[in-house]
Amino acid sequence: MADLTTNFLGITTPNPFWLASAPPTDKEYNVRRAFEAGWGGVVWKTLGEEGPPVVNVNGPRYGAMYGADRRLLALNNIELITDRPLQTNLEEIARVKADYPDRAIIVSIMVPCDERSWKAILPRVAETGADGIELNFGCPHGMSERGMGAAVGQVPEYIEMVTRWCKENYDKPVIVKLTPNITDIRYPARAAHNGGADAVSLINTVNSITSVNLDDFSPEPSIDGKGSHGGMCGPAVKPMALNMVAEIARDPECKGLPISGIGGVTTWRDAAEFMSLGAGNVQVCTAAMTYGFKVVQEMISGLSDWMDKKGYTDTSEIVGRAVPNVTDWQYLNLNYVSKAVIDQDLCIKCGRCYAACEDTSHQAILMKEGRVFEVDDSECVACNLCVNVCPVEDCITMERMAAGETDPRTGKVVSDEYANWTTHPNNPGACAAE
Amino acid sequence: MAHSPRTPGIVSNRLDSETLAANFTDLHPPLDRHEAHVAADRCYFCHDAPCMEACPTSIDIPLFIRQIATDTPLAAAKTILEQNILGGMCARVCPTETLCEEVCVRETAEGKPVLIGQLQRYATDAAMAHGPQPFKRAAPTGKQVAVVGAGPAGLSCAHRLAMHGHSVVIYEAREKPGGLNEYGIASYKTVEGFAQKEVDWLLGIGGIEILYDHKLGSDVTLEVLTDKYDAVFLGIGKAGVHGLEAFDLEGVRPAVDFIADLRQAEDLATLPVGRNVVVIGGGMTAVDAAVQAKALGAENVTIAYRRDRGAMPASTFEQDLAAARGVKLVFNANPVSVSGNGAVESVTFEYTTQEGGTLKGTGEEFTLSADQVFLAIGQALDGAPDALARDGSALAADATMQTSHPKVWAGGDCTTQGEDLTVTAVAQGRDAAEAIHLHLTA
Numbered sequence: 001m002a003d004l005t006t007n008f009l010g011i012t013t014p015n016p017f018w019l020a021s022a023p024p025t026d027k028e029y030n031v032r033r034a035f036e037a038g039w040g041g042v043v044w045k046t047l048g049e050e051g052p053p054v055v056n057v058n059g060p061r062y063g064a065m066y067g068a069d070r071r072l073l074a075l076n077n078i079e080l081i082t083d084r085p086l087q088t089n090l091e092e093i094a095r096v097k098a099d100y101p102d103r104a105i106i107v108s109i110m111v112p113c114d115e116r117s118w119k120a121i122l123p124r125v126a127e128t129g130a131d132g133i134e135l136n137f138g139c140p141h142g143m144s145e146r147g148m149g150a151a152v153g154q155v156p157e158y159i160e161m162v163t164r165w166c167k168e169n170y171d172k173p174v175i176v177k178l179t180p181n182i183t184d185i186r187y188p189a190r191a192a193h194n195g196g197a198d199a200v201s202l203i204n205t206v207n208s209i210t211s212v213n214l215d216d217f218s219p220e221p222s223i224d225g226k227g228s229h230g231g232m233c234g235p236a237v238k239p240m241a242l243n244m245v246a247e248i249a250r251d252p253e254c255k256g257l258p259i260s261g262i263g264g265v266t267t268w269r270d271a272a273e274f275m276s277l278g279a280g281n282v283q284v285c286t287a288a289m290t291y292g293f294k295v296v297q298e299m300i301s302g303l304s305d306w307m308d309k310k311g312y313t314d315t316s317e318i319v320g321r322a323v324p325n326v327t328d329w330q331y332l333n334l335n336y337v338s339k340a341v342i343d344q345d346l347c348i349k350c351g352r353c354y355a356a357c358e359d360t361s362h363q364a365i366l367m368k369e370g371r372v373f374e375v376d377d378s379e380c381v382a383c384n385l386c387v388n389v390c391p392v393e394d395c396i397t398m399e400r401m402a403a404g405e406t407d408p409r410t411g412k413v414v415s416d417e418y419a420n421w422t423t424h425p426n427n428p429g430a431c432a433a434e
Numbered sequence: 435m436a437h438s439p440r441t442p443g444i445v446s447n448r449l450d451s452e453t454l455a456a457n458f459t460d461l462h463p464p465l466d467r468h469e470a471h472v473a474a475d476r477c478y479f480c481h482d483a484p485c486m487e488a489c490p491t492s493i494d495i496p497l498f499i500r501q502i503a504t505d506t507p508l509a510a511a512k513t514i515l516e517q518n519i520l521g522g523m524c525a526r527v528c529p530t531e532t533l534c535e536e537v538c539v540r541e542t543a544e545g546k547p548v549l550i551g552q553l554q555r556y557a558t559d560a561a562m563a564h565g566p567q568p569f570k571r572a573a574p575t576g577k578q579v580a581v582v583g584a585g586p587a588g589l590s591c592a593h594r595l596a597m598h599g600h601s602v603v604i605y606e607a608r609e610k611p612g613g614l615n616e617y618g619i620a621s622y623k624t625v626e627g628f629a630q631k632e633v634d635w636l637l638g639i640g641g642i643e644i645l646y647d648h649k650l651g652s653d654v655t656l657e658v659l660t661d662k663y664d665a666v667f668l669g670i671g672k673a674g675v676h677g678l679e680a681f682d683l684e685g686v687r688p689a690v691d692f693i694a695d696l697r698q699a700e701d702l703a704t705l706p707v708g709r710n711v712v713v714i715g716g717g718m719t720a721v722d723a724a725v726q727a728k729a730l731g732a733e734n735v736t737i738a739y740r741r742d743r744g745a746m747p748a749s750t751f752e753q754d755l756a757a758a759r760g761v762k763l764v765f766n767a768n769p770v771s772v773s774g775n776g777a778v779e780s781v782t783f784e785y786t787t788q789e790g791g792t793l794k795g796t797g798e799e800f801t802l803s804a805d806q807v808f809l810a811i812g813q814a815l816d817g818a819p820d821a822l823a824r825d826g827s828a829l830a831a832d833a834t835m836q837t838s839h840p841k842v843w844a845g846g847d848c849t850t851q852g853e854d855l856t857v858t859a860v861a862q863g864r865d866a867a868e869a870i871h872l873h874l875t876a
Contacts, residue, residue, distance in 0.1 A: 352478060
């Protein structure tokens with residue numbers, strides 16, 4: 001069984017699975033249970049400045065998006081940062097860290113956007129013995145209305161400024177947590193980098209309304225008939241998160257900036273994907289909130305099993321392995337020609353491929369006598385929609401045409417040379433190879 | 435006086451009322467909302483769906499299941515009922531395992547079809563609980579149609595005619611409507627008086643009058659009906675039952691009569707049943723009779739079928755149901771004789787073998803103790819007007835269900851050669867109504 005010990009920013013934990021700053025890490029009781037269950041680290045639920053704690057709504061804080069059989073695909077929350085006194089949290093952090101020296105405790109912080117406020121809290125956090133801090137520049141609801149959270153994360157200059165204050169006033173790792181509610185994730189990441197951040201973590205939750213009650217027309221979760229946008233997380237946000245992680249990982253201006261991957265990590269496989277796209281570790285919330293802390297056991301065994309199978313002995317060998325394969329559209333090989341192939345033995349004859357192709361794509365699937373579905377190579381553009389809608393795994397596959405064969409759709413001979421849009425004759429800006 | 439399953443002879447009160455209630459409970463308890471949603475989610479919404487092809491009434495099954503999945507069961511029910519006004523009964527009694535569910539692609543993929551029948555029941559139950567049947571009558575046409583038989587074919591025909599604005603008078607031989615739904619189907623498939631509730635609900639469309647105790651031939655003739663009405667539909671079923679020569683001992687009776695008695699019994703405990711019951715036949719009626727005889731408390735119940743298992747008309751599901759309820763299935767057993775002193779005491783069979791296309795006796799015989807014997811070896815036309823042409827053992831009808839008489843249409847068991855399904859009768863009644871409507875408005 002592969003050793004999952006992971007070093008992230010010099011912090012060593014027994015595995016790369018951390019709990020994200022969120023309700024599961026709000027207090028000592030939960031965090032002790034998490035560590036007993038096997039989590040490698042936690043990012044403690046965000047602390048605010050000294051004074052009367054924030055208050056939460058007294059109605060529902062969460063909304064949900066469901067798949068079949070009420071499988072939770074996403075959660076949406078309107079909870080704020082910790083609503084417990086600062087001193088209580090600091091004392092608990094110190095106690096738990098003392099008892100679990102081999103696990104990471106990172107303290108998430110969100111205070112007003114002025115240097116005095118940050119200077120005031122950082123020494124008190126340092127006293128707890130925690131391993132580092134995470135700056136919450138992502139929380140998209142409530143706190144952002146008060147000029148904190150996403151209100152900072154959406155202005156790169158603020159990110160850089162606050163990060164610098166923290167680096168000047170705190171001597172352990174500083175992680176900057178980014179909001180996805182922006183147009184280009186690279187700008188806030190670069191700002192954090194320029195401010196001296198030791199790492200970025202992403203994504204925080206996505207602005208969302210999960211549903212509308214069609215009886216009283218109130219967005220959910222509904223508080224006395226009104227709703228406010230919340231932050232969405234869970235399996236449904238994973239594709240967006242993966243892309244944002246990859247964008248930062250391959251950005252030359254962010255070169256060398258470690259990333260903690262967050263966003264819908266539910267299984268070991270999700271974690272491996274985030275790490276392959278450049279995340280040094282992952283943070284989890286929704287999976288734990290759905291299934292309890294025990295889920296980490298599957299993540300640990302699954303990742304370890306996969307690493308054994310692949311011959312990796314250290315999690316650092318996974319990190320970033322897929323990054324070189326993330327490119328821009330213009331560099332994709334236009335001479336790569338494939339065709340859909342339907343395995344008649346696996347086909348259950350539902351006809352979904354046919355309906356999808358006939359109604360919404362390229363009329364490249366033929367329905368023959370006896371509900372036999374076949375691909376018409378002279379129409380197939382290899383769009384992959386049939387593969388995506390087929391309910392049977394591996395029943396429809398995309399098979400690459402060999403060089404020298406003639407594509408019956410275009411009449412052109414398939415070439416084994418790489419050629420992309422930048423040199424394509426239809427591209428007015430193409431630069432011919434000289 | 436209380437008896438036990440081991441009490442000899444044909445007696446009542448073999449089981450206490452609690453056991454009886456448990457034995458006759460709903461075969462498939464209704465799905466609740468969550469169960470229905472989970473079951474509905476398994477549907478792939480197939481293109482040109484095989485299930486829809488397999489349904490004799492061509493219900494748009496993928497559409498109604500999607501309507502259930504999106505929490506609109508009343509819309510789902512309308513999709514069903516537009517094609518099959520007795521969709522509630524069909525959801526209960528259709529042999530789905532040989533129709534829609536047999537061809538479900540998930541049966542192909544996993545051996546577990548989408549629960550189409552139970553989902554159909556979920557939707558139609560919701561519609562019936564919600565209120566009146568959802569169709570409106572067209573403006574009255576002034577045309578009058580006679581429907582003979584208030585069974586599935588007749589009711590389906592009458593409802594569709596009423597929708598088109600025609601007035602309908604149904605002549606029913608018995609004292610209650612429903613036909614085999616009321617008299618001929620196992621009680622555990624249609625509990626709590628569902629057959630009558632469904633008829634009442636169906637009649638809510640208006641424009642349909644039922645005359646009970648009016649039997650064609652004895653109480654009214656086809657000539658009178660063709661004179662008096664603009665068109666006539668015959669849904670008279672197959673009221674005659676095949677018998678076996680030399681089987682006329684006391685204790686031998688048609689299975690359909692036993693089922694009818696059972697369905698009409700106020701208190702099942704009072705219904706007498708044998709200790710050793712033998713059912714001769716291999717169709718759904720044989721299974722319905724055997725399983726219910728066992729449920730009433732018979733100690734030993736055997737279904738004896740003259741061909742092999744593969745040829746048995748009752749589906750594998752029905753065979754398994756019978757076996758699970760403690761009925762013994764004997765194949766390749768041809769009944770030869772009964773013996774007894776006045777009342778039957780035993781039945782003797784000869785084993786058979788299939789050679790080419792013909793069934794042959796092997797000469798080897800065996801005898802089963804029997805104090806009650808039910809014959810379920812098929813039914814025959816009875817009381818059908820001689821003036822109408824025949825097609826084999828049934829009334830001849832063309833694709834529009836028109837008989838040899840230009841004013842007479844027919845449907846249901848009286849026109850089928852063996853595939854006597856409720857759902858087929860509903861489809862034929864509906865199609866005949868459309869043909870009659872065309873004829874009357876041409």
